[in-house]
Amino acid sequence: MNELQELYQQVIIDHNHNPRNFHKIKHPSHSAKGHNPLCGDKFNIFLTIKDDIITEISFTGSGCAISKASSSLMTEALLGKTVTEAQKLFDLVHNMVTTGLANAKDIGKLAVLSGVHKFPVRVKCAILPWHTMKNALDKSTQTAITE
Amino acid sequence: MNELQELYQQVIIDHNHNPRNFHKIKHPSHSAKGHNPLCGDKFNIFLTIKDDIITEISFTGSGCAISKASSSLMTEALLGKTVTEAQKLFDLVHNMVTTGLANAKDIGKLAVLSGVHKFPVRVKCAILPWHTMKNALDKSTQTAITE
Amino acid sequence: MSKLDINKIRSDFPIFADKSLIYLDSAATTHKPKQVINAISNFYSNYYANVHRGIYELGMKATEAYQSARQNIANFINASDWRSIVFTGGTTESINLVAYSWARKNLKTGDEILITEMEHHSNIVPWQLAAEETGVLLKYIPINTDGTLDLSNIDKLITSKTKLVSIIHQSNVFGTINPIKKIINHAKKVNAITFIDAAQSIPHSHVDVQDLDCDFLAFSGHKMLGPTSIGVLYGKTELLDSMMPFMSGGDMINSVTMTESTWNDIPYKFEAGTPKIAQAIGFGAAIDYINDIGIDKIHDYEQSLLKVALEKLKSIDELEIYGHQTGENGAVISFNLEGVHPHDLAQFLDQDGIAVRAGHHCAQPIMNKLEVSATIRASFYLYNTEEEIDKLCASLRKTQSFFN
Amino acid sequence: MSKLDINKIRSDFPIFADKSLIYLDSAATTHKPKQVINAISNFYSNYYANVHRGIYELGMKATEAYQSARQNIANFINASDWRSIVFTGGTTESINLVAYSWARKNLKTGDEILITEMEHHSNIVPWQLAAEETGVLLKYIPINTDGTLDLSNIDKLITSKTKLVSIIHQSNVFGTINPIKKIINHAKKVNAITFIDAAQSIPHSHVDVQDLDCDFLAFSGHKMLGPTSIGVLYGKTELLDSMMPFMSGGDMINSVTMTESTWNDIPYKFEAGTPKIAQAIGFGAAIDYINDIGIDKIHDYEQSLLKVALEKLKSIDELEIYGHQTGENGAVISFNLEGVHPHDLAQFLDQDGIAVRAGHHCAQPIMNKLEVSATIRASFYLYNTEEEIDKLCASLRKTQSFFN
Numbered sequence A, B: 001m002n003e004l005q006e007l008y009q010q011v012i013i014d015h016n017h018n019p020r021n022f023h024k025i026k027h028p029s030h031s032a033k034g035h036n037p038l039c040g041d042k043f044n045i046f047l048t049i050k051d052d053i054i055t056e057i058s059f060t061g062s063g064c065a066i067s068k069a070s071s072s073l074m075t076e077a078l079l080g081k082t083v084t085e086a087q088k089l090f091d092l093v094h095n096m097v098t099t100g101l102a103n104a105k106d107i108g109k110l111a112v113l114s115g116v117h118k119f120p121v122r123v124k125c126a127i128l129p130w131h132t133m134k135n136a137l138d139k140s141t142q143t144a145i146t147e
Numbered sequence C, D: 001m002s003k004l005d006i007n008k009i010r011s012d013f014p015i016f017a018d019k020s021l022i023y024l025d026s027a028a029t030t031h032k033p034k035q036v037i038n039a040i041s042n043f044y045s046n047y048y049a050n051v052h053r054g055i056y057e058l059g060m061k062a063t064e065a066y067q068s069a070r071q072n073i074a075n076f077i078n079a080s081d082w083r084s085i086v087f088t089g090g091t092t093e094s095i096n097l098v099a100y101s102w103a104r105k106n107l108k109t110g111d112e113i114l115i116t117e118m119e120h121h122s123n124i125v126p127w128q129l130a131a132e133e134t135g136v137l138l139k140y141i142p143i144n145t146d147g148t149l150d151l152s153n154i155d156k157l158i159t160s161k162t163k164l165v166s167i168i169h170q171s172n173v174f175g176t177i178n179p180i181k182k183i184i185n186h187a188k189k190v191n192a193i194t195f196i197d198a199a200q201s202i203p204h205s206h207v208d209v210q211d212l213d214c215d216f217l218a219f220s221g222h223k224m225l226g227p228t229s230i231g232v233l234y235g236k237t238e239l240l241d242s243m244m245p246f247m248s249g250g251d252m253i254n255s256v257t258m259t260e261s262t263w264n265d266i267p268y269k270f271e272a273g274t275p276k277i278a279q280a281i282g283f284g285a286a287i288d289y290i291n292d293i294g295i296d297k298i299h300d301y302e303q304s305l306l307k308v309a310l311e312k313l314k315s316i317d318e319l320e321i322y323g324h325q326t327g328e329n330g331a332v333i334s335f336n337l338e339g340v341h342p343h344d345l346a347q348f349l350d351q352d353g354i355a356v357r358a359g360h361h362c363a364q365p366i367m368n369k370l371e372v373s374a375t376i377r378a379s380f381y382l383y384n385t386e387e388e389i390d391k392l393c394a395s396l397r398k399t400q401s402f403f404n
């Protein structure tokens, strides 16, 4: 399997075709917009947080397979997590997509995103939904822009 | 004799050291300033023209040996000439300093300036007083700038 | 296929020693033949010096080469006077020069600048900023979704308020060649100044500034086999003469005192600082290279490539081509493959050694019109081949089946 | 003589294959080692592509090389953040950028800009024009005829009205190294912005922007073994962040709609259009070359050359040296030979293969102060030798006797 196929493996293609939690939440407690200026793609992340627990999470928008799958996987991974756990997962994912390194136990299914570090231009795609989520948690009203 | 020595021959060195007609005329009928922006050198040319004849001509200012000798030689050459003859001599000198070609009979002593065409950067030096004289004849109040 | 000695040409470009590279991004920037690379190396190695001010021999050689590059470029676009050729850092700087030294100085509230929805950002943003500062209205000639200008209301758009009309000659997204002569004529009727962004046309076709009779025109060296960091602003001499300098400093002055300065003649008035000497010489060598082959032959060859490419791409299911429905077009094709995001597609094509561009191509207003965030763009130049088009199509089909 | 392996160094510069060339004009522009020339050729030949936007492999290699050149330059001047390094066409453009994007936007009638009588035209004219447009007063720190700044009235010159202080670090005429730290400290007391024209200092000595704590600083690639058409504006990040763009177009935007645009992050906000890719890479290679030898060793070597040159020149009758009477000076010597116009003198030196500069050196206010129209300037760099100084002196004596 070459690097490209490793990146675009079945999980990614599946989440790209059938994104999970791909809709708007009616009355989210937190939300943010994200924008990748390199390609022009935009996402919205919605969250409902009750007693520090993420009880609802969803997204809308459009982007490449990587960003869409990353968004979809993120919503799955964060549902039911505490805000602190979400922040921690952000750090792990950020580290993984830039270095390729991750602890299987901590990162779980998100490991499919690790191949992206071989494609520096695409790191922004993978991390965009995560930045947006973080902005939403920070109650930031700014549009997240992947650095 | 190499090209440089040919250019800086005795006549030039002599006119540089002992410029002829190097003073101001009290009440010139025509005068103009000349400026070579490349080096910052400046000359003034003064003429008295009576019945279309150049009855007085002189210069002031400072510049390199080429420009000073050219000014000095010019004043010698033009004294007593008609305005039309002066204009014609301008054309001959202009042609000579850019191409090196001149008819010995027409150009006379000014032929010492012909070597300058081998030094394109210095052509402006040789032609500066001539441009200034031409501007004076045209009653131009503009400062002549060697093109 | 029109005749070019393509093997000879490809062997002139060191980059194509890598046989696996299929470079289809010449609208962004082109590769360089060894003649250009060597002209630059040769200058730095054998006669490098500053120009204009040196008495010494070396400086004279450099000055001659620099000046002859300028004359060369003037001839290439049939400018009658080399003083019309101002060296800049590129098309972008050329446009900014006019936005600062002409628009900001000559326009006022009530005046209008007219551009099109088809412009590259470099022919939008400088006018937006100038318009904002001067209180001028920036208007747009709309585009049709087929990639052509909608000129139906041109008489209402160009009015006595219109002071500047700035138009892209050939679209960097669609390849559309706009009817600029017609628009220039409209502009002349109201005495508007005309500016042509020729960054995409001059590398590929014969452009004659005297025939167009535009006031300004801009293009870049790096899009026509030349170095980066060099471009040209062509301007009519009277107009350039009447303008204030843009950048100021050494070389562009006549005299400087502590209280005021006077300006050098054009074009030097607009070339502040140590000139782009190596770049101008490299650009001159690029023009020589193009002239040796012949710009018309290059144009014909590209047109035949374009025809083949369109045919073959159209045979791919669910591939949408933007533009290319009518009229004259350059060899630039934007498209999307249904169900595959352009950036994913570009990544897969790269895997097969195919360099295309995915993105908004610095033309977001077009993307908005097309209601897409990005397209794939394949663009061709004299070194491309029909075989490369076949490989592109094969890779597109392969990727399509991977994603579906 | 301080130790440099001068034979090795000279053999790196292809131009010195011509054994008869004595190049003493490095203050105008320097020659290039083959390492720099090859870095440029190699880029064009083997991995040329546009940067930032390409998905494809080639574009990634070019982007990495471009970015690493920027980091390299940041390290060289000890900038803590690569985002402080804006690539421009040269020192002149760097100064104009600040004159347009900072001075014109932030200054108003009643404010003052302070420069010195020792400035290069590029650090005079942009401020003159900005001052004229904004109604600001442009003031000068006077110079003494010995080539030093007259700081006796500095407290009266730097007042609460002073908003910008822009100073040449090393004089391109005298070689004088100005006490810029002291002046920066004065400026800080009144919260004036500080700008250092380091075009002549950075090539020859260790300059540390954190230590200086200036707000802006500018220098050029071509004066330090690099290509033409590239320079740097260093700026503190907060300041750059707060500024409006200078030129606009592609690459410097975040988004563009028909009515407004938003800006990319620094430094890209100030780098409109296709970047100066080959030039940045060549500049990076020049910095590598300097680092390999060591800037301090280069400095020491030049200082020893300077000492010898001053001694030998002073032994020539009726040769007047401007400056070099006190303090620290770079290896730049301006002089005149009584009775020989500098342009005639330069012509005779050229005959002997010696390239010096005759002229006002883009510093007419200094010429006015010295009451001369021009001087001869000999300037040295790491490739010059004591033997060349001997030949210069011999040629000067020969010319002197010819004219007398």
Ligand SMILES: Cc1ncc(COP(=O)(O)O)c(C=O)c1O
Pocket (backbone or CB within 6 Å): C250, C272, C273, C274, C275, D027, D028, D089, D090, D091, D092, D093, D120, D122, D123, D168, D170, D171, D172, D197, D199, D200, D220, D231, D362
């Ligand atoms: C002190 C100084 N400042 C500015 C400049 C202008 O640099 P550039 O011509 O590279 O823009 C020069 C060189 O000419 C200089 O010596």
Ligand SMILES: Cc1ncc(COP(=O)(O)O)c(C=O)c1O
Pocket (backbone or CB within 6 Å): C027, C028, C089, C090, C091, C092, C093, C120, C122, C123, C168, C170, C171, C172, C197, C199, C200, C220, C222, C231, C362, D250, D272, D273, D274, D275
């Ligand atoms: C139509 C058009 N105009 C302007 C530009 C800007 O040219 P440059 O980036 O060389 O300044 C480009 C290329 O990017 C272009 O395609």
Ligand code: FES
Pocket (backbone or CB within 6 Å): A036, A039, A040, A041, A063, A064, A065, A066, A067, A124, A125, A126, A128, C343, C344
């Ligand atoms: S390409 Fe736009 S987010 Fe991936």
Ligand code: FES
Pocket (backbone or CB within 6 Å): B036, B039, B040, B041, B063, B064, B065, B066, B067, B124, B125, B126, B128, D343, D344
């Ligand atoms: S050098 Fe000034 S006129 Fe000759």
